[in-house]
Amino acid sequence: MSTIADPQALTTTGSPTAPKSPLVRVHVPQRSVWSELRAIKIVWRRELIRFRADKLRIVTALVQPLLFLFVLGAGLQSLARAGTHGVALKTFIYPGILCISVMFTAMFSAASIVWDREFGFLREMMVAPVRRSSIVIGKCLGGATVACFQGLVIIALAGLVKVPYTPLLILGIFALQLLLAFAITAFGVMIAVRIKQMQSFMGVMQMIVMPMFFISGALFPVAGLPAWLTVLNRLDPLTYAVDPMRRLVFASLTISPAARHALDSGVTWWGWRVPGLLEAGVILALGLVMLSIAIWEFSAIE
Amino acid sequence: MSASHTNGNVAAAITVNDLVKTYGEVEAVRGVNFEVATGEVFGFLGPNGAGKTTTINMLCTLAKPSSGSATVAGHDVVRERDDVRRNIGLVFQDPTLDGYLTAQQNLKLHAELYGVQSSLVARRMQEVMEMVGLWERKDSPVATFSGGMRRRLEIARGLMHSPRVLFLDEPTIGLDPQTRRSIWTYIGELKEREEITIFMTTHYMDEAEWCDRIAIMDHGQIVALDAPETLKAQIGRDRVTIHTDDDQATIAALREKFEIEAVIAEGAVTFGVPGGEQFVPRLFAELGVPIRGVSVSRPTLDDVFMSYTGSTIRDAEEDQSKLKNRVMAQMMTGGRQR
Numbered sequence: 001m002s003t004i005a006d007p008q009a010l011t012t013t014g015s016p017t018a019p020k021s022p023l024v025r026v027h028v029p030q031r032s033v034w035s036e037l038r039a040i041k042i043v044w045r046r047e048l049i050r051f052r053a054d055k056l057r058i059v060t061a062l063v064q065p066l067l068f069l070f071v072l073g074a075g076l077q078s079l080a081r082a083g084t085h086g087v088a089l090k091t092f093i094y095p096g097i098l099c100i101s102v103m104f105t106a107m108f109s110a111a112s113i114v115w116d117r118e119f120g121f122l123r124e125m126m127v128a129p130v131r132r133s134s135i136v137i138g139k140c141l142g143g144a145t146v147a148c149f150q151g152l153v154i155i156a157l158a159g160l161v162k163v164p165y166t167p168l169l170i171l172g173i174f175a176l177q178l179l180l181a182f183a184i185t186a187f188g189v190m191i192a193v194r195i196k197q198m199q200s201f202m203g204v205m206q207m208i209v210m211p212m213f214f215i216s217g218a219l220f221p222v223a224g225l226p227a228w229l230t231v232l233n234r235l236d237p238l239t240y241a242v243d244p245m246r247r248l249v250f251a252s253l254t255i256s257p258a259a260r261h262a263l264d265s266g267v268t269w270w271g272w273r274v275p276g277l278l279e280a281g282v283i284l285a286l287g288l289v290m291l292s293i294a295i296w297e298f299s300a301i302e
Numbered sequence: 303m304s305a306s307h308t309n310g311n312v313a314a315a316i317t318v319n320d321l322v323k324t325y326g327e328v329e330a331v332r333g334v335n336f337e338v339a340t341g342e343v344f345g346f347l348g349p350n351g352a353g354k355t356t357t358i359n360m361l362c363t364l365a366k367p368s369s370g371s372a373t374v375a376g377h378d379v380v381r382e383r384d385d386v387r388r389n390i391g392l393v394f395q396d397p398t399l400d401g402y403l404t405a406q407q408n409l410k411l412h413a414e415l416y417g418v419q420s421s422l423v424a425r426r427m428q429e430v431m432e433m434v435g436l437w438e439r440k441d442s443p444v445a446t447f448s449g450g451m452r453r454r455l456e457i458a459r460g461l462m463h464s465p466r467v468l469f470l471d472e473p474t475i476g477l478d479p480q481t482r483r484s485i486w487t488y489i490g491e492l493k494e495r496e497e498i499t500i501f502m503t504t505h506y507m508d509e510a511e512w513c514d515r516i517a518i519m520d521h522g523q524i525v526a527l528d529a530p531e532t533l534k535a536q537i538g539r540d541r542v543t544i545h546t547d548d549d550q551a552t553i554a555a556l557r558e559k560f561e562i563e564a565v566i567a568e569g570a571v572t573f574g575v576p577g578g579e580q581f582v583p584r585l586f587a588e589l590g591v592p593i594r595g596v597s598v599s600r601p602t603l604d605d606v607f608m609s610y611t612g613s614t615i616r617d618a619e620e621d622q623s624k625l626k627n628r629v630m631a632q633m634m635t636g637g638r639q640r
Contacts, residue, residue: 023429023496026418026464028388035417042414050402053443120398127362128415129387 031129039130043138044145047109051146057108061150065101068093068219069161085259090161092263095245096218098154098173099180099238103213105150106181107205109143110188114201132299136189140291143185144178151177164252172248179280180241183287190294193301212238223265234269237286243267244276313376315340315467315499316361320370323356330356332522333370338499338515340466343489345513346503347607353522354503355395358471361501362392375466388416391465393456395472401445405436408444409459416463423462430458433495434488450481457488461496468492470502474509486512507603516603518610525610530603537601537609540578543570544585545595552591559588 029035051057073090080089116122125135155173158165188205195201215229216238225233233239243266250264267274316338323331331353338344346354359365361374363383372379375389399408406427413423431437434454444452453473460468470489474482486509492498502513510516510530517527526533546552552571556562564573575581578598586593 021495023433023461023464024422024425025496026413026422026426026462028416028418028463030388031384038417039415042411046400046403046411049407050400053402116400119401120394120396121400122398123364123394123396124398124400124412125415127364127387127392128412129384129417130415 028129031131035129036131036134039128039134040138040141043125043135044142047112047139047142047146050112051109051149058150061101061105061108062153064104065097065154068100069097069157072219073161083262085256085262087253087255087259087263088162091163091249091253093219094158094161094163095249096216096242098151098177098245099216099242100213100218101154102147102151102177102181103184103209103238105147106143106184107188107209109146110139110185110192111198111201111205112143113139113189113192114195114198117196118198126301132301133295136291136295136298139189140182140185140294143188144182147181147185148174148178151181162253163249166252169248169252173245176241176245176248176280179283179287183237183241183283183290186287186290186294190290190297193294193297212236215239216242217267218242221263221265222267234267237283239267240274240279240282243274244279247276313340314338314373315342316344316372316374316501318357318361318370318372321357321360321367321372322369323353323360323365324368329522331360334519334522334524336517336524336527338501340499341493341497342514343493343500343512344502345510345516346501346519347505347507347510347516347603348503348519349505352519354519355471357519358469358501358503362390362469363387388463389466391460391463391468393453393460393468393470393473395475397452397456399444399452399456399459401443404441404443405431405447405455406440408455409462412459413462418463426462426464430461431455433461433491434458435484450477450484453477453481453485454488457485461492464496465498467499467501470500472503472505474504474506482506482509507607510603518607520611526606533606534601534603537605538576539574539601540576540581541572541599541601541605542575542578542581542585543567543572543597543599544593545570546591546593548591552589555589555591559590560584 069090073088073093077089080092084092113122116125126132151174155170158170163169191204191208192201195204215232215236217233218238222230222233222239222243246264247266250260267279314337316336318334318336320333320335321331322329322333334353334357346357348354356365360367361372361379363379363386366380374386377385377389379386400411403411409427409431410423413427414420418426428437431440434457436451436455436458439447439451444455447455457470457473460470473489474485477485489500489512493500504510513530515527515529516533517524518533519525528536544552549566549571553564553566556564556571556573560575562573562575564571566572582596582598585596
């Protein structure tokens with residue numbers, strides 16, 4: 001913010017351009033379900049406008065998944081060849097990368113709450129005649145939508161890692177991404193409400209997101225892990241997003257049964273293979289719990 | 303004190319009864335009472351930390367009173383929070399614009415958030431933006447605006463939904479004198495063109511002169527409340543400054559003939575006296591020391607503030623910041639410092 005003297009102030013003071021007639025009066029209606037839905041839409045749309053205005057963010061958010069997918073995927077290929085039964089490593093980690101790209105984008109969307117607080121815009125929304133819950137829901141839906149845009153780019157890359165483009169697969173991936181993005185944004189908002197500075201938020205995010213990502217099995221099969229890692233893996237919420245995503249992708253691949261068994265053995269609870277729908281249900285349930293906490297926290301702010 | 307000003311046939315825009323706000327041990331607002339009539343420009347004066355912003359936050363439904371009650375635009379600030387919010391516009395001390403969005407997008411977003419009927423949004427937006435002289439910049443991102451432009455845009459945005467009461471918390475703080483003046487021009491124009499009550503805080507004494515009435519706040523309480531002119535008249539003394547050939551003789555003569563204690567300030571003999579203008583002819587006739595020049599000045603609001611609080615507003619602020627520094631220092635050293 002510069003302190004340069006404002007030339008506008010000089011030219012407009014006392015200039016007779018504006019007629020001295022009364023201003024047009026508008027009316028603010030009573031609060032209703034309709035006004036809450038409108039508020040959700042507005043907050044949601046603002047996230048999209050901001051995302052579109054920030055072209056750099058769209059590009060930078062792609063760097064990390066591309067690095068994992070192509071650099072790590074190609075680089076570790078020779079090491080992994082023995083264990084993947086002829087499946088390219090980048091194909092194997094593709095579902096995991098779909099998840100983490102969405103995850104990082106969703107976290108950044110949630111971070112905008114901290115920005116909004118730092119730059120004061122949060123207050124503008126807090127004093128509007130709408131429920132705080134509408135603001136939080138709009139924010140989470142906005143974050144989810146933005147993250148899904150980002151996810152679409154990764155979906156578009158499927159051909160490069162030898163995953164076929166079938167409508168059912170794309171639809172399934174998209175739906176899972178939407179769900180994950182919503183849950184992660186809710187999680188991010190829940191944390192962001194408590195944090196007043198961007199640096200701290202980024203620190204907390206690093207501390208939470210990186211372990212979640214590594215433990216989730218985005219980069220390795222989750223069967224036959226050491227016991228301690230198995231326990232951590234089953235506790236990591238991201239596991240339940242990566243696994244159904246991997247099932248979807250592997251279902252559309254034509255590979256040997258040995259490869260399928262080695263790479264897509266899936267998440268088990270005490271030997272029981274957890275169904276994909278239940279896994280999606282876990283994500284949804286967690287998302288809703290975190291959304292409720294976020295709303296509750298947000299409403300308590302003075 | 304305020305009762306004499308509550309005009310029976312004009313509904314009050316704001317009423318405040320025994321409002322208290324405590325944060326833990328600290329009493330930020332210690333029982334304030336006042337009424338603001340519809341159409342009034344009401345100023346809240348006091349040094350930083352006097353409780354002005356806390357009071358405004360309670361009136362704007364951003365903070366819950368610890369006790370007492372208040373109504374704004376006829377609605378209770380606790381029980382009818384949403385009705386209050388529909389009827390007030392706010393301009394905060396800190397900027398609350400979205401720098402990513404253009405000026406127009408900021409205003410549109412606000413109008414939609416408040417549910418303003420879309421058929422009128424475009425017209426209202428043009429009018430308020432023209433009023434603050436920003437219509438030509440409507441498509442520029444707010445991030446490119448100077449501090450003064452942002453403040454003006456915030457005022458325009460606060461007006462988008464035709465609020466009945468506009469709250470301005472330090473609307474001119476940190477702005478250059480020229481921009482400060484232009485903001486007052488807009489406020490004057492606004493009063494002319496719309497039926498609106500303006501409630502503002504400031505610690506610039508010269509700005510308080512623009513208000514219809516002012517309340518002086520100190521240490522969480524209102525110490526004086528009236529029209530600026532009345533408050534100044536209550537001081538009862540004008541400041542007379544005379545230039546003479548012999549200052550010491552003048553001071554002696556003043557003491558002897560008028561029983562006035564005068565001092566030499568900035569190279570001239572200065573003293574306070576009731577009805578300064580009527581006093582000057584007597585001075586010339588009876589003083590007996592040749593006078594080369596004389597000036598009489600009315601008391602300023604600074605004098606008013608001083609007479610009620612015993613310190614100038616600037617000194618009061620320095621005390622506050624000294625206290626803050628001491629508290630900070632204690633926190634840093636774990637309280638070992640004296």
